[in-house]
Amino acid sequence: MKVAALALVLCTGSASAAPLKLWHAYRGGEEQALQQLAKEFTAQTGQEVELLAVPYDAFSSKITSAIPHNAGPDLFIFAHERLRQFVRLGVVSPSELPKFSAGYLKPAVDALEVDGVHYGWPLSLKCLALFHNRKLVEVPPQSTAQLLELLPTLSNAEQNRFGLAYEAGDFYFHAPILFGFAGQLFGPDGKSQFDTPEMAASLGFIRQMQDARWIPQEASGALVKSLFNDGRAAMVISGPWFAGEIDAKVDYAITALPTVSQTGLPMRPFLGVEAAFVSSKSTQQAQAQALAKFLSDGPGAVTRAVLGRQIPAALAAYEDPKVQDDFVISSFRKAALQATPTPNTLEMTRVWEPMKLSLRAVLQGLATPQEGGALAERRYRALHREAPADASALPYLLVFGVGLVATGGLAWKRRTKVSFGRKYPEAARGILYVAPAAAGLLVLVIIPFAVGISLSLFHHDAGTYRFVGLANFFDILASRGYSITEPLSFYFTLVVTLLWTGVNVVLHVSVGLALALLLKSPLLRLRGVFRVLLIIPWAVPNYITALMWKGMFHRQFGAVNALLDALGIEPVSWFTHFATSFAANVITNTWLGFPFMMVVSLGALQSIPQDLYEAAEVDGASKWTQFRHITLPLLRPALLPAIILGSVWTFNMFNVIYLVSGGEPGGATDILVSEAFRWAFQRNEQYGFAAAYSVLIFFVLLGWSSITRRISREEAAG
Amino acid sequence: MSAVKLAGIRKSFGDNEIVKGVDLEIHTGEFLVMVGPSGCGKTTLLRLIAGLEQCDAGEISFDGQRVNEVPPRDRDVGMVFQSYALYPHLTVRENLAFGLMLRKLPPAEITTRVNEAAALLELSALLDRKPKALSGGQRQRVAMGRVIVRRPKLFLFDEPLSNLDTSLRVAMRGELARLHRRLGVTMLYVTHDQVEAMTLASRVAVFNEGVLQQLGPPLELYHRPANRFVATFLGSPSMNILPARRDGALLKGEGFTLPAPAEAAGELLVGLRPQELRIGAEGPFSGEIEAVERLGFDGFAFLKTAAGPLVARFEGLVEVGQTVRVQPLGDATHLFTPDGTKALRHPPAERKA
Known part of the structure; x- marks a missing residue:
């Protein structure tokens, strides 16, 4: 009506x-x-x-x-x-x-x-429920005791069959288990609490299932879907959206999540x-x-x-x-009865990252279930650092004003006697020509740069900005809240970033140069075909490549481990240790980076006159001597700018870090630029802190570029 | 004794046979110049001797030792490249020392040899410069110096003067000749410039289309060319070649008659060097002057005659368009077979003495 x-x-x-x-x-x-x-x-x-x-x-x-x-x-x-x-x-x-x-x-x-x-x-409404394949499970478990009885009969690790599959590393899926163990997310003061016996019990429960290989490791939504559709996962914890992903041939039913036998409480999923x-x-x-x-x-x-x-x-x-x-709808309506609405408080949004870290650490065996809560607690405190004290903007404005006056005065002192108009009679036309580029520069570079620098002097919390002066920088440089050997520390990340850049550039240049030498070899047939094939990694958008490598490094289903397995080598859990996770990033980025160096080297190699090699050959040089004394020195002028450029690209190579390792384990493989992103968009919107990170990144690169400028100047002079 | 001996050398690149069976002996201490037009195979032959290319057939030997399989660095040869091939990232001193360092000579010895060579080539003041700061002539001298310091038993030159301007080329020619006299080593020199061949060589080897045409001292080649190709290739302007036929005591061509030498029989080609022909009021040839190359008081005139184009020397005044007569100076008649592959007669040598 x-x-x-x-x-x-x-x-x-x-x-x-x-x-x-x-x-x-x-x-x-x-x-x-x-x-x-x-x-x-x-x-x-x-x-x-x-x-x-x-x-x-x-x-x-x-x-x-x-x-x-x-x-x-x-x-x-x-x-x-x-x-x-x-x-x-x-x-x-x-x-x-x-x-x-x-x-x-x-x-x-x-x-x-x-x-x-x-x-x-x-x-x-959205909440989690238990899906079960009716061919494999006759009566769905009502309690965890029944579940634990059922799982061994349904699982076979050798054949990649699992009794239960769900995204165990995501707190959304862990919350019902925590609540089932009588866990409380928030203390009496309304603040998050992690380090509780209930948390340890719930983490112990899932660790037990994973250690027995009843649930898959590092399960993603896509993996859960394919396991269930292939009949290799008997049960799945998921939400209503999962019903749309199940193949028509799978006969399944949905029930509410089981009760935790120790407490007699139901697993209460979040209700969205x-x-x-x-x-x-x-x-x-x-x-x-x-x-x-x-x-x-x-x-x-x-x-x-x-x-x-x-x-x-x-x-x-x-x-x-x-x-x-529709049994899906009616089943979920029933499941929703025991669900608890996700708190819409700000505090709730702060739970996810610490819990994700904790879950990953426990599931990957890096922490015991008892340590898991403390780990999350520490991360929580680091991420939601206390706002620095308000600072008066006056001294900063004063310094800024004095700087402005000084610059102006200097310019005035240095002014030439001849007026600008007299000296450059065609100035108007010149300015007109320069204007479009200058406008672009202003809008795309100068203004964001100024905004970024200003932002670094503020603290952002819940939509309000407060001027805190250089406090963000002090906090970062003093590594406040965590020791400098922890991944959240600026210094740790800086060292990782420098290592990342160095290792990558060395690999890019050596692989690129080696391939360029091969491609140049007159013995190689189908040179054109190889050249195109080798340039392909460069032509594919890098985030696509990064996602493909991410998939290939999967612990259980990735191609890399399948290859290792075929060679009789123990599969590697790539993202659980710093070294392997870092290596996975480096391998991906080397795949992306060598073609550029190869193309540059190939061009430079082809510009070295053949005569020089012949002269050296007559002079008595072996192939290796020719490479060392002719090829390398003559490649230097072409490779040096490429290396400088490549080092800056690699230093800020956000995509690979973000998409391949995602900073795992525990942010250890994050580089400065991905760390800045996380502070801004994944850790309580600390825009000012992130901006301060960016400013520090700028200074690091400024230092690097002044070094490289000197090197290239010497090169040009020599 | 022969320093280098080539026997039945053949070399093809793809389907293209560049060297077609060359036999050649180079004597110790001589300056042998290989000359011929572009693509005649002379540079390929030089590279085969250096070891930069492998021959398809035949044998190369140094001092009686077969070297076909020996890599360039073990052949004890030094080579000066047309482009000089100086190492651009090294100073003149380092360029000169490079080959010596590779052979692990003691540093003192290297210094001595570099300084000696630099003094010989007047490079002493330039030792710390890089090649890009040198003039063409200086680079050329560095390229030579790089070979000299190594004291190889065989020097190879691949058109070393072709990138220099004319005056510098004349000067460098002189230096090269002096250098050869002074060092007394065997030198093998490739050029397409007959003047270089004539002025530098102890002996000249003329090549055409991958075949050795004639080998001998420069003047012998000039006066007694073995065939039409050698006759026309050496000497400037080129020898006039006119078809003729013996008729009794006379050689008759289109619009001219000459006295027939004893060797003449039937159809043949008459060769007359422009230097041996004089323009005047009399003579067996008659034609109109089409162009004049005046060198001062005298010069060469290019005529159109009934037998074909003819070049002859003149003194005094001639004009384009003038019709003149041409007289040989005494017996100057070369005779070749009609296909030009073989010389039948040369003018008597005593005339030239």
Whole structure:
């Protein structure tokens, strides 16, 4: 009724109304359902809707940065965990949800409340449940005792068969187990707590399963999916999205997670509520709210449930026979009853990285279950360092002002007697020619640079910036909060970065040069073919290459270990130790980097006159002497700039580090630039701290470039 | 005694046979110049001797020892390249010392030899420069110095003067001749410039299309060329070649008659050096002057005659377009077979003395 009435209102003036922009991160069936609903909405109201699918990883930061600048959507679909942050940043409008709360599952309505005000319209629920292959498991386990009895009969490590598969390294999947062991994430003061006996018990439980090889190591979502579809994983812990990934041939059922026998408590998964939020900056509030409500209730919920297989929040949807027939939906509705809504507090967002570190360390055998909690605790404290004391901006402004005056004075003193216009009569035209490049430089380099430097003097916390002077630099350089031998320390990362750069450049040049010499050899047939083949690694976008290598280094399913295995060598768990993880990064980056050096060397080699070699041969030089006394010295002028360039590229080679090792183990293989990224985007948005890192990176590279400039000047002179 | 002996040397690059069976002996201490047009195989032959190429057939021996399989560095040869092939990253001193260091000579010995060679070639002031700071002539001298310091038993030169300008070339020719006299070593020199061949050589080997045409002292080749190719290749301007036929006591060609030497019979080619022909009011040839190359009071005139183009010497005044007569100076007649492959007669030698 309401929609119809609203539609009437809208129809009168909607012909010229701007389309509603809706951002979401849906794929597949969920996206189809959304598209269909958007069409229906347009048909009913005449209001156009423009959908934009945004990659999930960047979604949250896109919203928080776009909406305050009026560049965002009218509404967006997001999980409720970030709601408090959205409210704090003022990017969402309150909704009239309480008026309609009777029509929704209660936890869904509760999850959308912040300080007594409700925001957004609940769309669907997400929580974890236990999937089991009905051919392999007759009766799903009700308790961990039953589970532990069942697992040995279902697992066979030799054949890569597992009783249970889930993404054990992700805290989202570990949380229900922690809660089942009576663990509490937050202490009485509301702060996170990690080092508890319950935490140790829960970590001990999963370590036991992994040590017995009942669950796969380093399982990713893709791995879990392929294991379950191949019948090599009897049970899987996953969410509603997993139903869409299961092959039609697999006969499966879904039940709630088992109870922990020691405590008698159920494993309580996090409940995520996805909601349609209306942007506070939308100029079409009424239409946007109407669309959000349309997506949320009754028919909209049915469409999403049927097409997108979402677990609807609207009760009315469960009346629909098609929804009732869907056992996935009804199973998850049951599972959701024992779920606990993910806290939407800021404190919750700080739990993930320390817990990820702890889980990885325990699963990879680097820490005992008892040490796991303490490890997370330490990481938590390091990441959420206390804000430095506010500093007065006055002295800085004073120094800046004095510097400005001094520079100006110097310029005035040095001014020439002849006026600029007289000296350069054509100046206007010259300035015109230079202007486009100068404007580009200003916008792309100078302004970001100035902003970056200024930002490094601030502390960012929860949307507010406070001037702290050089405190960020002091903290970094004094390695406050961790010893300098820990991966979080600037010095540790600097040493790793220098090692990374040095090892890579040496390998790039030697491999590149060796291949160039081979390619130049007149004995080699099909030289052109080889040349093209060897340049290919360079032509493929480096993140794709990095992802391929990441897959090849997988502990159980990677090609590298398969090769080692075939050669009778013990497979290597590449990302659990610094040396192997670092080596994996270096191998990937060498693959990416040698073609450049090869092409440069090849060009330079071809420009060395053949006469010189013949003269040397007559003079009595062996091949090796010719290489050492003719090839190498004559390559130097061409290779030197390439090496300088390559060293800077490698120093800042974010992609390989981020995608291949991801800093594993425990951030040890992170280099300065990926560390700066983590401070900014993965550790409580410490933008000022990250900017200070960037400034330090700048100074390191400035120092390096002054050294290299001297070397090349000497080269040019000699 | 022969320092180098080549026997039946053949060399092809792909389907292209460059050297087609060459036999050649180089005497110890002589300056042998191999001359011929581009692509005649002379440089290939030099590289075969140096060991930079392997021959397909035949035998190369040094002092009676077969060296076909010996690598260049063990042949005890020194080579000066057309491009000089100086090491650009090394100073003149280092360039000179490089070969000696490779042979692990004591440093004192190296210094002595480098300084000696530098003094000989007037390079002493340039020892610390790099090649790019040298002029063409200086580079050329460094390239020679690099061979001299090694004191090889055989010097090989691959068109060493072709990158120099004319005046420098004349000067360097002189230096090379002096150097040969002074060192007394065997030198093998490749050039396409007949002037270098004539002025430098003890003996000249003329090549064409991969075949040795004639070998001998320069003047012998000039006065007694073995065939039409050698006759026209050496001497400037080239020898005039006119087809003729013996008719009784006369040689008759198109629009001229000459007295027939005893060796003449049937169809043949008459060769007359331009230097032996004079333009005047009389003579067996008549033609119109098409071009004049005046060297001062005298010069050469290029005529169009009934028998074909003819070059002759003149003194005094001649003009383009003038019709003149040409008179040989005494008996100057060379005779060749009609295909030019063999000389039948040369003018008597005593005339030249």
